[in-house]
Amino acid sequence: MKNNYFNFKQWKDKMLLTNEQGRYILLGKRDFLNLVNKRYDLLSKEILQTLKDRFFIYDIDEDVFIEKVANAYRDNKQYLFSATSLHIFVMTNACNMCCVYCQAQDSAQEKKGKMQEMTAKAAVDIALQSPNEYLTFEFQGGEPLLNF
Structure with a gap:
């Protein structure tokens, strides 16, 4: 697996992550550190799946990741047109x-x-x-x- 680019900021006792596809997730500090340090095996299956579904991480063997996120990115920036x-x-x-x-x-x-x-x-x-x-x-x- 590999991390997609994302921004983050502490919000109360959690970490708020956002990405260019317009998705967000709130993670506990321990899960956040596991994500940043690419210790995916320490994340729960539910959090791991949510991170994938919201384009924060992707499988390395996915050559078509850009094609997956293209629709989300296009929908998020549609107002420009x-x-x-x-x-x-x-x-x-x-x-x-x-x-x-x-x-x-x-x-x-x-x-x-x-x-x-x-x-x-x-x-x-x-x-x-x-x-x-x-x-x-x-x-x-x-x-x-x-x-x-």
């Missing part, structure tokens, strides 16, 4: 709330930006030029309705 469908509009950074997690300015602050009507119309015109069949318009800000 489609037009933009999500269009985000920041209508204003003014807000009538004061949420601690938000980047917007609350109503007590003086300087507030507002999207001009001409800019809004141009932005919508550009978004409607997308050849994508389905479009999503997302309004962000502060509170977008303060600049209705």
Whole structure:
């Protein structure tokens, strides 16, 4: 067996592994070390099979590994061949709330930006030029309705 390329990061008491095929797995530290050190015989059959199914490891005698992962890789990157469908509009950074997690300015602050009507119309015109069949318009800000 052989390891496929993967990224990893500690997450709580486990190791999170991700690969270019868009797959992930959480492993205990002992299993992670066994994988990295290629001690496959110390991994359980279940973990070993999951690692194979998610393209983290493969059999050395598999000459066609790239053909196996090609579909997963292609599906994961399919968005690169489609037009933009999500269009985000920041209508204003003014807000009538004061949420601690938000980047917007609350109503007590003086300087507030507002999207001009001409800019809004141009932005919508550009978004409607997308050849994508389905479009999503997302309004962000502060509170977008303060600049209705």
